[in-house]
Amino acid sequence: xxxxxxxxxxxxxxxxxxxxxxxxxxxxxxxxxxxxxxxxxxxxxxxxxxxxxxxxxxxxxxxxxxxxxxxxxxxxxxxxxxxxxxxxxxxxxxxxxxxxxxxxxxxxxxxxxxxxxxxxxxxxxxxxxxxxxxxxxxxxxxxxxxxxxxxxxxxxxxxxxxxxxxxxxxxxxxxxxxxxxxxxxxxxxxxxxxxxxxxxxxxxxxxxxxxxxxxxxxxxxxxxxxxxxxxxxxxxxxxxxxxxxxxxxxxxxxxxxxxxxxxxxxxxxxxxxxxxxxxxxxxxxxxxxxxxxxxxxxxxxxxxxxxxxxxxxxxxxxxxxxxxxxxxxxxxxxxxxxxxxxxxxxxxxxxxxxxxxxxxxxxxxxxxxxxxxxxxxxxxxxxxxxxxxxxxxxxxxxxxxxxxxxxxxxxxxxxxxxxxxxxxxxxxxxxxxxxxxxxxxxxxxxxxxxxxxxxxxxxxxxxxxxxxxxxx
DNA sequence: ATCGGCTCGCGCAA
DNA sequence: TGCGCGAAGCCGAT
Numbered sequence: 001x002x003x004x005x006x007x008x009x010x011x012x013x014x015x016x017x018x019x020x021x022x023x024x025x026x027x028x029x030x031x032x033x034x035x036x037x038x039x040x041x042x043x044x045x046x047x048x049x050x051x052x053x054x055x056x057x058x059x060x061x062x063x064x065x066x067x068x069x070x071x072x073x074x075x076x077x078x079x080x081x082x083x084x085x086x087x088x089x090x091x092x093x094x095x096x097x098x099x100x101x102x103x104x105x106x107x108x109x110x111x112x113x114x115x116x117x118x119x120x121x122x123x124x125x126x127x128x129x130x131x132x133x134x135x136x137x138x139x140x141x142x143x144x145x146x147x148x149x150x151x152x153x154x155x156x157x158x159x160x161x162x163x164x165x166x167x168x169x170x171x172x173x174x175x176x177x178x179x180x181x182x183x184x185x186x187x188x189x190x191x192x193x194x195x196x197x198x199x200x201x202x203x204x205x206x207x208x209x210x211x212x213x214x215x216x217x218x219x220x221x222x223x224x225x226x227x228x229x230x231x232x233x234x235x236x237x238x239x240x241x242x243x244x245x246x247x248x249x250x251x252x253x254x255x256x257x258x259x260x261x262x263x264x265x266x267x268x269x270x271x272x273x274x275x276x277x278x279x280x281x282x283x284x285x286x287x288x289x290x291x292x293x294x295x296x297x298x299x300x301x302x303x304x305x306x307x308x309x310x311x312x313x314x315x316x317x318x319x320x321x322x323x324x325x326x327x328x329x330x331x332x333x334x335x336x337x338x339x340x341x342x343x344x345x346x347x348x349x350x351x352x353x354x355x356x357x358x359x360x361x362x363x364x365x366x367x368x369x370x371x372x373x374x375x376x377x378x379x380x381x382x383x384x385x386x387x388x389x390x391x392x393x394x395x396x397x398x399x400x401x402x403x404x405x406x407x408x409x410x411x412x413x414x415x416x417x418x419x420x421x422x423x424x425x426x427x428x429x430x431x432x433x434x435x436x437x438x439x440x441x442x443x444x445x446x447x448x449x450x451x452x453x454x455x456x457x458x459x460x461x462x463x464x465x466x467x468x469x470x471x472x
Numbered sequence: 473a474t475c476g477g478c479t480c481g482c483g484c485a486a
Numbered sequence: 487t488g489c490g491c492g493a494a495g496c497c498g499a500t
Contacts, residue, residue, distance in 0.1 A: 158481080158482055158483090158492095159482080159492065159493080160492080160493055161482085161483095161491075161492050161493090162482065162483075162492095248494095249494065293493095294493095297493095298493065301493090319480090319481085320480095320481095321479085321480055321481075368494090369494070372493090372494065414493070414494090419492095419493065420492085420493070420494095421479070421480060421481080421491090421492060422478085422479045422480050422481095423478060423479070423495070423496075424477080424478040424479075424495095424496070424497080425478080425479085426496090431478090431479065431480080433493095433494090433495060433496085434495070434496065435494090435495065435496085436495085436496070438496090439495065439496070443494095
């Protein structure tokens with residue numbers, strides 16, 4: 001556990017306190033959560049109960065019905081499970097910009113310590129840089145997101161091939177069930193007035209009452225929450241794991257896990273998914289290697305990148321050769337060259353690209369393989385490389401349920417050469433790897449994907465099954 | 473249908 | 487210091 005815990009301020013424990021406070025910034029689950037387990041460990045050592053705090057504000061960029069709905073859909077189940085374990089729960093919904101935004105500090109006043117997520121992007125990164133110094137109680141950040149703790153890799157890795165042997169070597173030590181949730185005492189205090197009770201039937205009206213962007217509708221495909229995450233994992237294991245290796249780069253086969261939104265919102269842990277996939281593969285004589293490579297090696301490479309990068313949202317983070325070649329080709333003429341509105345509304349000349357953009361607009365996620373194509377074409381059609389990067393990040397921030405994640409930035413910057421190698425020089429891209437529509441047509445079922453997305457656009461409904469897949 | 477070249481630099485072996 | 491090889495490819499030659 002010590003590999004996962006960092007105290008981010010010099011404060012010591014106060015003489016008296018009412019609880020240990022767990023601040024669920026990213027990991028909103030009870031299961032397979034080293035951070036919550038650490039809060040429970042402290043609570044046992046100090047004979048205190050645990051209070052689980054989760055906040056949702058209207059004020060972060062691109063707050064919308066899509067993100068609010070997904071997050072709120074997880075809240076009733078979280079409340080139920082916490083109650084069952086005797087852990088207190090405060091959920092604070094800041095609906096208006098004028099509402100008070102002091103919940104964490106108010107709760108910390110009666111706390112013995114704060115335990116938060118060690119997470120290298122988005123709000124958690126900013127909070128962990130700012131908040132600990134303002135508290136006079138210990139503030140611990142716990143790595144509950146990676147299987148091999150980020151602290152075990154001591155430098156920024158160059159590519160998958162350099163981190164892979166390190167992870168393989170450490171994996172036996174960490175691919176094990178984490179400590180359980182046993183608080184030192186049951187939480188019995190009344191919850192503060194700013195707690196918001198959420199019922200599944202009330203989510204739509206709650207979302208409507210928030211000062212957020214109501215034009216970004218909830219995803220057609222993904223509902224949030226622990227129960228939904230577990231259901232998708234089961235579905236993946238039974239229906240898709242055996243064809244993952246052959247079908248993962250065939251979007252119309254729908255052979256991937258679709259767990260990235262749940263991993264990002266912390267409804268499920270990659271550790272649980274990995275253990276479940278390994279066990280299922282053993283029982284059913286399958287090979288889970290390719291899936292585990294994606295889930296562990298490449299995901300943790302992304303966390304390693306974000307952790308060791310000053311600002312993962314800029315091109316500065318690229319390797320020297322990529323920066324050099326991009327700089328050289330930035331003045332190249334783009335043909336066509338689209339304004340961002342034209343791309344955002346999926347109105348380019350390229351039907352496949354438009355479909356990937358529509359998938360993002362409607363589902364809130366693009367299939368991993370087509371997302372590379374999506375990004376490469378944005379580089380090809382944007383006035384500058386800087387514009388291309390800004391647009392890709394903005395699209396994920398605004399529409400993607402798996403956006404703002406280390407994986408997001410790594411996948412986007414991969415399109416600019418990160419973790420990749422140079423290739424034959426060409427206009428606009430320089431030595432950055434190029435991808436073509438012809439390649440996509442040759443290697444994937446573009447027509448089937450176009451039909452699927454067109455159907456989704458027409459009906460607003462997901463068609464439930466494809467060949468080889470069991471009903472969800 | 474398949475193959476090699478494209479091109480840089482990391483990390484290990486020596 | 488030398489050498490093998492790498493997150494998803496392209497392209498032209500055969």
